[in-house]
Amino acid sequence: MSLPNAPLGQNVAYPAHYDPSLLFPIARAHNRASLNLSGPLPFAGVDVWNAYELSWLDPKGKPQVAMATITVPADSPNIIESKSFKLYLNSFNQTRLEGAPVLAERLTADLSAAAGATVGVDVILPTRFGALAMAELDGEYLDELDVEIDTYTPDAGLLRCAQGEPVSETLASRLLKSNCPVTGQPDWASVQIRYCGRPLDRPALLRYLVSFREHAEFHEHCVERIYTDIMAACQPQHLTVYARYTRRGGLDINPWRSNTAASAPPDLRTARQ
Numbered sequence: 185m186s187l188p189n190a191p192l193g194q195n196v197a198y199p200a201h202y203d204p205s206l207l208f209p210i211a212r213a214h215n216r217a218s219l220n221l222s223g224p225l226p227f228a229g230v231d232v233w234n235a236y237e238l239s240w241l242d243p244k245g246k247p248q249v250a251m252a253t254i255t256v257p258a259d260s261p262n263i264i265e266s267k268s269f270k271l272y273l274n275s276f277n278q279t280r281l282e283g284a285p286v287l288a289e290r291l292t293a294d295l296s297a298a299a300g301a302t303v304g305v306d307v308i309l310p311t312r313f314g315a316l317a318m319a320e321l322d323g324e325y326l327d328e329l330d331v332e333i334d335t336y337t338p339d340a341g342l343l344r345c346a347q348g349e350p351v352s353e354t355l356a357s358r359l360l361k362s363n364c365p366v367t368g369q370p371d372w373a374s375v376q377i378r379y380c381g382r383p384l385d386r387p388a389l390l391r392y393l394v395s396f397r398e399h400a401e402f403h404e405h406c407v408e409r410i411y412t413d414i415m416a417a418c419q420p421q422h423l424t425v426y427a428r429y430t431r432r433g434g435l436d437i438n439p440w441r442s443n444t445a446a447s448a449p450p451d452l453r454t455a456r457q
Contacts, residue, residue: 199275202290206275207298208268211261215405219412227411227423229258229441230448231404233269234457237434238307240276240287250284251308251316252291253451258441260301263404270433284309319452321376321428323356326390333391336398338409342391343417345382352380352422357393358456360427365400373403373429374454375410380444381420389414403429407439415443430456 199206216222233254240248256263272294281287288307295303308316335342360373375393377384392413396406411425424442426449436457440448 199271200278201275202279203275204272204290204294204297206268206272207294208265209262209298209300210265210402212263212404213261215401216408219409221408221412225259226415227258227408227441227443228445229439231256231258231263232438232440232448232451234431234436234438234451234453235269235273235434236431236436238273238276241278241280243280243282245280248284249310250287251313252288253304253306253308254291254295255304255448256295256299257301257303258404258439260299260303262298262300263402264295264298266435266437267433270435273434317450317452318455320454321356321374321426323354323376323378326355326357326386326393327359329387329390331387331390333394335391335395337395338399338413339392339395340413340417342388342395343413344385344388345418346385348383350381350421351383353383354378355384355386355389357390359390360393360396360406362396362403362406363398363400365402368400369432371403371429371432372456373427374456375407375425375427377410377414378422378424378426378442378445379414379420380422382418384414384418403427403437404439407441411441428454428457 235252238250238252242248284307288305292305356376358374360375362371407425407427415423422444424445426440428438429436
């Protein structure tokens with residue numbers, strides 16, 4: 185489906201009842217072709233969505249509330265446009281369901297159909313709210329480096345390797361910002377880069393991450409761009425890129441890409457989320 189037809193950036197009526205046709209898939213292929221990722225993917229990964237505004241009616245018409253974690257595999261053909269996702273979730277607001285298991289089944293079926301691959305769904309009832317944890321991404325933060333910056337669109341040429349023996353380290357920054365490619369709204373994130381190989385030049389890496397500041401691209405695409413640019417610049421043996429974006433419309437999106445880790449890190453919400 186073409187992006188100009190997406191509900192994002194358009195005035196739309198919020199639905200009153202369940203409607204899976206609201207979901208709007210966007211093919212990953214176009215962006216990946218621009219990154220020369222037309223063959224087998226050089227990474228594994230997932231996009232972890234957290235839905236904070238989830239509600240429906242029980243059989244007697246009493247509202248129920250929950251949160252949900254949705255895990256979309258990176259090898260799915262499509263991402264799901266975020267506003268369509270929000271509209272779809274809100275379509276349950278006046279829908280009567282037998283319970284959370286029925287809701288989870290519908291979410292799994294509908295979201296898997298839109299993504300083109302099996303999507304994981306965990307409906308989190310209020311009895312589990314107290315166990316939900318918050319944490320910051322671990323690693324050495326680059327944000328206090330004293331650097332001069334004048335580039336605010338992605339420039340892979342900023343990246344370079346530092347002198348020294350191969351290292352295994354985790355670097356992080358809270359200064360990642362990009363913009364929605366449809367509405368121009370800002371998207372804020374913390375990003376973590378875990379790698380093993382020639383050391384990354386840290387001031388250069390910070391300049392590169394900040395260079396996304398005026399760039400218009402979806403969250404998932406930004407993370408894949410960061411991954412491929414770092415891999416091309418320094419060819420680390422192991423590389424993992426993980427970003428946690430602040431929520432909009434009751435949803436946050438947290439893409440994770442790795443050529444070595446067996447599974448995604450715990451879904452721990454940061455302070456800004």
